[in-house]
Amino acid sequence: MSRGARRLWSTLVLLPLVLGWAHEARSYAFLRPPDGGGVAWRWDLGSLSSGRIPWHLAEVVSPQVIGDRSAEAVLLAAFAHWEGLDESSWQFAYEGTTRRRDRDDDDRVQLITLGSSENLGEGVLAATFLSGNRDGLVTDVDIVFGRGVPFTTSEAVDPTRYDLESVAVHEIGHMLGLEHSGLIRATMAPFTDEGDVHQRTPERDDRIGAALLAPAGDFLARTGTLAGNVTLDGLGVFLAHVVATRIDGEVAAGMLTAPDGSYRIDGLEPGVYLVHAEPLDGPVDARNVDSQRQAFGRSETDGYATTFH
Amino acid sequence: MFGMLGSSRWLRAIVISIAALAGVIAEGSPARSLSLAALSLAELDAAADVVVRGHCIDRTPTHSSGRIESVARFRVVEKLRGEAGEVVEVRQWGGEIGDRATVAPGAPLSQPGDDAVLFLAAEPDGTYRVVGVSSGYLPVVISPLGRPVVRVSRTLGAEFAGAVAWPIERFADRLQRLPRAR
Numbered sequence: 001m002s003r004g005a006r007r008l009w010s011t012l013v014l015l016p017l018v019l020g021w022a023h024e025a026r027s028y029a030f031l032r033p034p035d036g037g038g039v040a041w042r043w044d045l046g047s048l049s050s051g052r053i054p055w056h057l058a059e060v061v062s063p064q065v066i067g068d069r070s071a072e073a074v075l076l077a078a079f080a081h082w083e084g085l086d087e088s089s090w091q092f093a094y095e096g097t098t099r100r101r102d103r104d105d106d107d108r109v110q111l112i113t114l115g116s117s118e119n120l121g122e123g124v125l126a127a128t129f130l131s132g133n134r135d136g137l138v139t140d141v142d143i144v145f146g147r148g149v150p151f152t153t154s155e156a157v158d159p160t161r162y163d164l165e166s167v168a169v170h171e172i173g174h175m176l177g178l179e180h181s182g183l184i185r186a187t188m189a190p191f192t193d194e195g196d197v198h199q200r201t202p203e204r205d206d207r208i209g210a211a212l213l214a215p216a217g218d219f220l221a222r223t224g225t226l227a228g229n230v231t232l233d234g235l236g237v238f239l240a241h242v243v244a245t246r247i248d249g250e251v252a253a254g255m256l257t258a259p260d261g262s263y264r265i266d267g268l269e270p271g272v273y274l275v276h277a278e279p280l281d282g283p284v285d286a287r288n289v290d291s292q293r294q295a296f297g298r299s300e301t302d303g304y305a306t307t308f309h
Numbered sequence: 310m311f312g313m314l315g316s317s318r319w320l321r322a323i324v325i326s327i328a329a330l331a332g333v334i335a336e337g338s339p340a341r342s343l344s345l346a347a348l349s350l351a352e353l354d355a356a357a358d359v360v361v362r363g364h365c366i367d368r369t370p371t372h373s374s375g376r377i378e379s380v381a382r383f384r385v386v387e388k389l390r391g392e393a394g395e396v397v398e399v400r401q402w403g404g405e406i407g408d409r410a411t412v413a414p415g416a417p418l419s420q421p422g423d424d425a426v427l428f429l430a431a432e433p434d435g436t437y438r439v440v441g442v443s444s445g446y447l448p449v450v451i452s453p454l455g456r457p458v459v460r461v462s463r464t465l466g467a468e469f470a471g472a473v474a475w476p477i478e479r480f481a482d483r484l485q486r487l488p489r490a491r
Contacts, residue, residue, distance in 0.1 A: 033410045034403075034418060041412075104375030105411045121430065122356040123348050123441050129402065131377070131411040174414045190415055191464075281473045282462040287443035290417045297420070302450055305473075 029179035029188075029209065029256050031130060032295035038258065039136040039295075041177040045214060052093035053110060053175070055079075058101040060115030062145070065164065067153030071114055072097070074153045078168035081202060082176065087219045087267075088211035090176060103142035105131040110175070112168075114145045125149050125192070126167050128174035141175045143168075150194075159195035166192055166199040173202070178209045179291060182241040182284045183254045190288045205253045208267035219267070227264040229257075230277045232304050236261025237277075239286055239293075239300035245274040256280075256289060259296045279304055348441045350465045354487050356440045357428040359391035362449060362459075362477065365423035366396070370404030377411040379404035380436065381419040383427065389481050390489075397429065398436040416442045424449040426459050426480065449477060 030040035045051045061071050069077075079092045101115045120127055126145045132138040145151065145167070152161035166187075173188045181188035187199040187206045202210065211219050226244055230237040242263040243254040252273065257263045263277075279300075280286050286293065286300040293299055354360065363383030370379045379401045385393050402413035412418075417439075419425075428445030429437035439445045444464070452458045458474035468483075469475075475483075 031412060031414055033412065034405045036410075105377055106375045121438060121440065121442065123352065123444070127402070127413050127416070127442075129376075129411055129413050131409065134405065134408050134410050180415055279473070283464055285460070285462055287417055287446060287448070288415045290443065291412050291414060294412070294418050294420075299448070299450075303453065 029181055029254070029289065029292075030213070031174065031177050031179045031291045033132065033134055033136050034291075034294040035297065036134055036136055036295050040213075041130060041132060041136050041138050042213065043138050043177070049093070050091070051089075052091040054093045054095050055110040055112060056095050056098040056100075058111060058113035058115050059097045059099055060101045060113075062115050062147045062149075062151075064148060065114050065145075065151045065153060066161075067151075067158070067164070068155065069153040071153055071164065074164045075112060075168055078165050078172055078200075081169050081200065082172055082210060085202065085207050085210060085216075087207060087216055089214045089216040090210060103129055103144055105129060105140055105142070108140050110141050110143075112143045112145075114147075114151075114164075116144045116147055118144055118147075120144060120146045125162055126171050128171045130174060130177075138177065143171045143175065157195050157197055162192065162194055163197045163200070166197055169200055169202065173206060173210070176210055177213050178206070179256075180284060180288045181205055181209075181254060182256070182280055182289075183243070183251055184283060185251075186254075189284060191283055205251065208253050212267050222269075223267045224270055225264060225266050226268060226273060226275060227262070228275070229261045230263065231261050232301060235301075237301040237304065238296070238298060239280055239289070240277045241280050241284075242275065242277045244268060245276065247272045247274065256292060259298055281305075348444045348464070350469075350484065351487055353428045353440050353445050353465075354390065354484060354489075356430060357390065357445065358431040359393045359397075359429050359437070360389040360426065360484065361385045361393050361397060361429065362387040362389065362424070362426050363397060365419040365421050365425075367421050368401070368404070368419050370406050372406050372409075377404045377406055377409065378402060379418060383419075383425075386424075387477075387481070389426065389484055393429075397427075399427065399429065400432065400436050400438050402442070413442075417446045424457070426477075450474065452476075 082090050101113050124146050129142045131140040150161045151164040152158040153164050169187055178188050180190045183205050187202045230240045238259045240257040244252045244265050246252050253265050255265050363385050366382040366384055368379050368381040381399045383397050402416040403411040426447040428440040430440050448460045449457050457477045459477050459480045460474050461469040463470040
C-alpha cells in the first residue's frame with residue numbers, strides 16, 4: 001500500500017445513518033456553470049406555465065432512426081420516466097413538432113432534434129447543450145442526437161442498434177441539471193452499448209439527484225444526509241467519488257467531493273450505510289464531469305488509489 | 310442501528326457490500342458513451358488527422374448563429390501522429406460570454422496551462438475538433454517522479470485496464486505502433 005493511499009482518510013467509513021432532519025438540498029453530482037463558484041444549474045420552475053418545462057421535437061428525423069415506435073412516442077416515454085418518479089416533481093409539456101432542426105442556445109426553446117445538420121463527430125451518440133446565466137439559472141436546453149448513429153425506437157431489444165429511449169432518458173437527465181454519475185449502472189453514467197436498455201429506468205442514484213433538484217412531498221423531511229471530508233496528506237481531495245451503499249449491498253448514491261474535499265450526500269433513507277471513496281479512474285473519469293473542473297477552476301486531485309482498510 | 314448487528318453479521322454485511330460495490334463500480338469496459346463517445350485507441354487514431362501533445366495557451370469563447378462555442382489555442386509540444394503547425398486551434402462546445410454560459414456535459418473546456426494529448430480531426434477552416442470530444446482529450450500530468458504521464462482509461466482498450474496513467478513516451482510508442490488507417 002502506498003504512503004499516499006495509507007493517508008487517504010475516509011476511504012472506508014462505516015456510519016450509522018439515523019438522520020432525518022429537513023435540510024437544504026445542495027449535494028450530489030449536479031451540472032455547474034463555468035466560473036460560477038460552484039453553484040449548480042437550476043430551473044426557475046415557478047416561472048414556467050404550470051411548472052412544466054416545454055419542449056419541441058424537430059420534424060426531420062434521421063433515416064438511421066428505425067423501429068416499431070415513432071421517435072415522438074419514444075421521447076414522450078423518456079420524459080415520462082422522469083415525470084413518474086414519486087420523490088420528485090418534474091413535469092414537462094410537449095409542444096409539438098417544429099421545422100427547426102438545429103439548436104439555438106439563445107431562443108429559450110427546448111429543441112430535441114434527431115435530424116440536425118450538425119455533425120457531432122465520431123462515435124458521439126447525443127449531446128445536450130445547457131445554457132443560462134452565470135449564476136446558474138437555466139434558460140435553454142437543446143438535445144442533439146448524432147445524425148449517423150443507428151438508433152432503434154423499438155421496445156424490444158435490438159442488439160445491433162443503440163436504444164433511443166435509453167439515450168433520451170440520459171440526456172433529459174442533463175436537461176434537469178444532472179451531471180454524469182460515476183456509478184456505471186446509473187442512467188446518468190455516460191456509457192452505453194448497442195442493445196443496452198437498462199438506462200431507460202432511472203436508478204436510485206438518479207432518482208435522488210432528480211428529487212434534490214425538484215423534490216416532491218415530504219422527500220426532504222423524510223430523508224437524511226451523510227457528510228464528511230476526504231483528505232490526502234492533510235489536504236482536501238477534489239473529485240473523489242464517494243459512494244453510499246446500503247447494508248444490503250444496494251448502492252444508494254454517489255457524489256463528487258468539492259475542492260476542499262468535503263462531500264454531502266442528501267436524500268438518503270434512514271438506515272446504515274457503507275461509505276467508500278475512490279478516484280474517478282474509469283470507466284467514468286474526470287473528463288466526463290468536466291463542468292466540475294470548469295466551475296471550480298481546478299483539476300482533480302491525483303496520487304491515490306482505491307483502497308479498502 | 311450500528312450496534313444492533315452482531316460482529317459476524319456485521320462483517321458479512323461489509324463483505325456483501327464491498328462485493329456489490331466491486332460489481333457496480335468496476336464493471337467491464339463499455340464501448341460507447343451516451344453523450345460523448347468512448348473510443349478505443351485504434352478508433353481514436355483512425356478518426357484523427359493529427360495527434361499532438363499540446364499546452365493550452367488560451368481559450369476564446371465566440372457567439373454566432375445562436376451558439377456559444379470556444380476556440381482553444383494549443384502550443385504543440387510534441388507531434389505524435391501526422392503533421393501540425395506550432396500552434397493548433399481547437400473548437401470546443403460551450404463557453405461563457407458576459408453573463409451567458411453554455412455547457413455540454415462531458416465536453417472539456419480547456420483552461421490556459423492545460424496539458425493534454427489531443428486526437429484532432431481537421432475542420433475545413435483550418436481549425437480542429439477533438440475526436441469523440443472527451444474521448445480524444447487525454448490530460449497529461451506530472452508524476453511524483455517528475456515525469457509527464459498521460460491519463461488513460463480502460464475504454465481505450467484492454468491493455469489500459471487497471472492503469473490510471475502511462476508515461477508519455479510509452480503511450481506515444483504504443484500509438485505509433487498502430488497501423489495508420491489514414
